[in-house]
Amino acid sequence: xxxxxxxxxxxxxxxxxxxxxxxxxxxxxxxxxxxxxxxxxxxxxxxxxxxxxxxxxxxxxxxxxxxxxxxxxxxxxxxxxxxxxxxxxxxxxxxxxxxxxxxxxxxxxxxxxxxxxxxxxxxxxxxxxxxxxxxxxxxxxxxxxxxxxxxxxxxxxxxxxxxxxxxxxxxxxxxxxxxxxxxxxxxxxxxxxxxxxxxxxxxxxxxxxxxxxxxxxxxxxxxxxxxxxxxxxxxxxxxxxxxxxxxxxxxxxxxxxxxxxxxxxxxxxxxxxxxxxxxxxxxxxxxxxxxxxxxxxxxxxxxxxxxxxxxxxxxxxxxxxxxxxxxxxxxxxxxxxxxxxxxxxxxxxxxxxxxxxxxxxxxxxxxxxxxxxxxxxxxxxxxxx
Amino acid sequence: xxxxxxxxxxxxxxxxxxxxxxxxxxxxxxxxxxxxxxxxxxxxxxxxxxxxxxxxxxxxxxxxxxxxxxxxxxxxxxxxxxxxxxxxxxxxxxxxxxxxxxxxxxxxxxxxxxxxxxxxxxxxxxxxxxxxxxxxxxxxxxxxxxxxxxxxxxxxxxxxxxxxxxxxxxxxxxxxxxxxxxxxxxxxxxxxxxxxxxxxxxxxxxxxxxxxxxxxxxxxxxxxxxxxxxxxxxxxxxxxxxxxxxxxxxxxxxxxxxxxxxxxxxxxxxxxxxxxxxxxxxxxxxxxxxxxxxxxxxxxxxxxxxxxxxxxxxxxxxxxxxxxxxxxxxxxxxxxxxxxxxxxxxxxxxxxxxxxxxxxxxxxxxxxxxxxxxxxxxxxxxxxxxxxxxxxxxxxxxxxxxxxxxxxxxxxxxxxxxxxxxxxxxxxxxxxxxxxxxxxxxxxxxxxxx
Numbered sequence: 001x002x003x004x005x006x007x008x009x010x011x012x013x014x015x016x017x018x019x020x021x022x023x024x025x026x027x028x029x030x031x032x033x034x035x036x037x038x039x040x041x042x043x044x045x046x047x048x049x050x051x052x053x054x055x056x057x058x059x060x061x062x063x064x065x066x067x068x069x070x071x072x073x074x075x076x077x078x079x080x081x082x083x084x085x086x087x088x089x090x091x092x093x094x095x096x097x098x099x100x101x102x103x104x105x106x107x108x109x110x111x112x113x114x115x116x117x118x119x120x121x122x123x124x125x126x127x128x129x130x131x132x133x134x135x136x137x138x139x140x141x142x143x144x145x146x147x148x149x150x151x152x153x154x155x156x157x158x159x160x161x162x163x164x165x166x167x168x169x170x171x172x173x174x175x176x177x178x179x180x181x182x183x184x185x186x187x188x189x190x191x192x193x194x195x196x197x198x199x200x201x202x203x204x205x206x207x208x209x210x211x212x213x214x215x216x217x218x219x220x221x222x223x224x225x226x227x228x229x230x231x232x233x234x235x236x237x238x239x240x241x242x243x244x245x246x247x248x249x250x251x252x253x254x255x256x257x258x259x260x261x262x263x264x265x266x267x268x269x270x271x272x273x274x275x276x277x278x279x280x281x282x283x284x285x286x287x288x289x290x291x292x293x294x295x296x297x298x299x300x301x302x303x304x305x306x307x308x309x310x311x312x313x314x315x316x317x318x319x320x321x322x323x324x325x326x327x328x329x330x331x332x333x334x335x336x337x338x339x340x341x342x343x344x345x346x347x348x349x350x351x352x353x354x355x356x357x358x359x360x361x362x363x364x365x366x367x368x369x370x371x372x373x374x375x376x377x378x379x380x381x382x383x384x385x
Numbered sequence: 386x387x388x389x390x391x392x393x394x395x396x397x398x399x400x401x402x403x404x405x406x407x408x409x410x411x412x413x414x415x416x417x418x419x420x421x422x423x424x425x426x427x428x429x430x431x432x433x434x435x436x437x438x439x440x441x442x443x444x445x446x447x448x449x450x451x452x453x454x455x456x457x458x459x460x461x462x463x464x465x466x467x468x469x470x471x472x473x474x475x476x477x478x479x480x481x482x483x484x485x486x487x488x489x490x491x492x493x494x495x496x497x498x499x500x501x502x503x504x505x506x507x508x509x510x511x512x513x514x515x516x517x518x519x520x521x522x523x524x525x526x527x528x529x530x531x532x533x534x535x536x537x538x539x540x541x542x543x544x545x546x547x548x549x550x551x552x553x554x555x556x557x558x559x560x561x562x563x564x565x566x567x568x569x570x571x572x573x574x575x576x577x578x579x580x581x582x583x584x585x586x587x588x589x590x591x592x593x594x595x596x597x598x599x600x601x602x603x604x605x606x607x608x609x610x611x612x613x614x615x616x617x618x619x620x621x622x623x624x625x626x627x628x629x630x631x632x633x634x635x636x637x638x639x640x641x642x643x644x645x646x647x648x649x650x651x652x653x654x655x656x657x658x659x660x661x662x663x664x665x666x667x668x669x670x671x672x673x674x675x676x677x678x679x680x681x682x683x684x685x686x687x688x689x690x691x692x693x694x695x696x697x698x699x700x701x702x703x704x705x706x707x708x709x710x711x712x713x714x715x716x717x718x719x720x721x722x723x724x725x726x727x728x729x730x731x732x733x734x735x736x737x738x739x740x741x742x743x744x745x746x747x748x749x750x751x752x753x754x755x756x757x758x759x760x761x762x763x764x765x766x767x768x769x770x771x772x773x774x775x776x777x778x779x780x781x782x783x784x785x786x787x788x789x790x791x792x793x794x795x796x797x798x799x800x801x802x803x804x805x806x807x808x809x810x811x812x813x814x815x816x817x818x819x820x821x822x823x824x825x826x827x828x829x830x831x832x833x834x835x
Contacts, residue, residue: 003721004719032724034721034722035720035721035722035723036719036720036721036724036754036756036757037719037755038716038717038718038719038754039754039755039758040715040716040717040752040753040754040755041716041753041755043818043820043821044807044810044818044819044820045691045807045808045810045811045820046687046691046692046694046696046711046713046753047398047544047691047692047713047751047753047811048754048755048756048810048811048816049733049734049735049736049756049811049813049814050732050733050734050736050739051734051735051756051757051812051814052724052756052757052758052760052814052816053757053760053761053763053764053814053815054724054757055725055726055738055739055814056736056738056764056814058725058726059726059738062726125760127760127761127763128760129761129763168763169760169761169763169815170761255737256726256736256737256738257736257737257738257767258736258738258764260765260766311763311764311765311766312763314765316765316766316779316780317777317780318766321766365777365796368775368776369795369796371775372617372795373795375615375617376617376618379617380617
């Protein structure tokens with residue numbers, strides 16, 4: 001255990017009572033990445049399950065990787081088919097990496113710096129939640145967004161959506177979606193329209209990449225096949241386009257139990273029902289868009305799998321999760337169809353339901369409380385009778 | 386009459402180091418100690434001094450705020466030492482046992498004519514009262530309260546815990562007498578046994594028998610109460626350990642205080658885990674030596690099961706309420722990249738982020754490593770999986786952490802004891818200490834509501 005000894009030596013100045021004690025959380029964050037610490041149980045159960053928050057969060061990252069890799073490839077693919085240049089898989093992948101890896105670096109750099117600062121300030125260990133948030137934020141941005149906007153959105157999300165509420169586990173809104181919503185409302189020209197979804201679209205004249213929902217909102221029908229929409233070879237935010245690879249991630253989340261299948265299934269049911277009802281109505285192109293196609297275009301799949309299932313901002317009770325999931329699905333399609341200014345409804349649907357999740361839980365828990373009160377009244381009447 | 390209860394949520398932890406069903410008499414111990422901290426919330430008022438000679442059954446101390454509750458010496462001898470901790474808190478009263486044991490003998494009325502008042506008085510005077518605990522609050526019962534029911538669980542589901550068919554073997558007669566006497570204190574006496582229990586315990590009379598089926602914590606009396614006759618605000622129920630029922634029964638047969646304790650000494654570091662016939666307060670050292678735990682340097686000795694017990698040492702004594710003494714290796718070690726999903730399949734997990742689901746039959750050899758660090762509460766739904774009550778455990782814990790008395794009451798704090806949250810301690814990925822949170826909350830409730 002040479003490495004262990006080295007680390008223990010390096011950590012000496014940060015030990016309790018030493019000079020740099022208050023910076024210990026920052027150092028521990030790196031240490032615990034290498035080693036599960038030697039902490040033993042002090043009170044309560046003497047043995048503990050192998051799972052911890054780090055493992056849980058890393059599982060989410062693993063689930064995100066298929067969609068990320070496809071997103072990187074698709075960024076290059078969209079660029080090259082628009083310019084008409086010949087390209088290989090590697091070319092497309094390299095083009096995408098060149099665009100996206102800096103965004104991830106900025107997101108992690110800015111976000112983790114703030115997280116570390118708050119951990120030192122509050123004197124608690126660094127929570128692993130940002131590892132997921134920091135990867136999610138670039139994955140749901142348009143590819144050409146300037147890096148400083150990514151940084152600013154991250155800072156806004158971590159400060160306002162997370163730390164202002166007390167940090168990990170206390171936030172009302174999903175931080176990653178808050179970052180996107182911030183960018184969306186602060187820099188609308190970089191976040192919507194027909195020139196932002198394909199790499200370099202605004203610099204190269206020939207390119208016009210409109211998202212499917214964008215075209216539908218402006219009354220133009222789409223000529224993508226179901227397979228293209230499902231596979232994800234379509235313009236859109238970086239990693240949201242491929243329903244196929246999002247489903248692979250969903251399978252990982254559901255199998256490991258890290259993501260709530262109730263929320264995912266609830267969302268699909270809600271969106272399908274709403275989409276079907278609009279199909280019956282059929283007043284415009286968006287209403288006529290097949291209900292099953294709604295499920296595979298835009299950010300719906302990505303949002304319902306990776307964003308709506310954030311356990312902190314979602315409903316926390318079993319029944320609440322069903323209600324929450326179904327409402328996210330319904331609202332998403334409602335916003336898509338009724339509000340052409342926001343062709344993608346899933347972001348706003350989830351943020352809105354984040355706000356209402358505590359209310360849903362309140363009523364679910366309250367029914368348990370009422371049951372208990374009723375039982376008490378019943379037993380007192382029996383006693384007095 | 387027999388009623389069935391089926392528990393679905395929970396977890397049976399399969400650990401190595403269970404005791405085979407053979408019963409040995411524990412090697413004699415020269416010292417015996419009563420540890421007042423075993424009686425949560427009792428403030429001890431000593432009636433002995435170092436050097437006092439004492440008979441078995443003679444009081445060592447009583448409860449300052451309920452002076453009718455006496456705590457008696459399990460052996461006769463001389464008070465050797467009164468160990469005190471911070472603020473002179475009494476930690477241990479050690480009695481050096483005499484070679485020839487002498488016991489206080491109480492005069493008993495004819496048992497078929499005994500009145501509830503006489504039963505209560507005798508239990509208090511003889512030092513048997515602390516065997517009776519009360520819910521809510523999980524403390525020694527208040528003799529002035531009228532319980533709506535008394536519950537006895539003769540089912541142990543905690544990992545490696547002593548099984549009651551071994552403990553109560555040959556004690557059926559005393560057990561029945563104990564049940565008869567306790568049924569004088571409340572007509573609603575419930576006895577829970579395992580679903581497959583064929584021993585004579587399931588034929589006990591004068592009580593309602595419940596057959597309980599399912600994984601741990603099905604054996605927890607709190608879970609059984611919740612499914613049989615849940616506690617409402619303002620109500621009290623009493624609970625008595627199954628072996629203590631037999632102890633009470635023997636007292637009413639002989640007039641002599643009996644603090645027998647059948648112990649399962651268990652854990653995978655031991656070469657020969659075994660059941661011992663011992664006594665409350667007996668010194669652990671000779672037992673541990675007999676069981677093959679020679680080098681205790683890196684081991685933790687626990688009074689109780691691995692989920693709810695209290696840490697002691699080889700210099701410790703058998704606790705007042707536990708039938709199990711567990712030994713675990715200390716987990717004071719680092720694991721490189723141990724947090725990676727699916728790393729370390731030898732460490733059990735109920736989460737599918739580990740590979741332990743692939744080996745449902747494996748017997749695990751856990752140590753005391755926390756397997757992570759404490760974090761904010763993030764993951765939802767994992768507590769509910771191991772909590773078979775109609776209570777929202779995470780919401781209740783949050784109310785407890787916020788000291789929100791009204792909310793705790795609404796969410797069912799009166800129905801729970803710390804032990805019911807032991808599996809939540811075990812399973813939650815944020816590594817919060819749920820049992821400690823519930824204990825503090827119950828103390829707060831007791832202070833504020835009483």
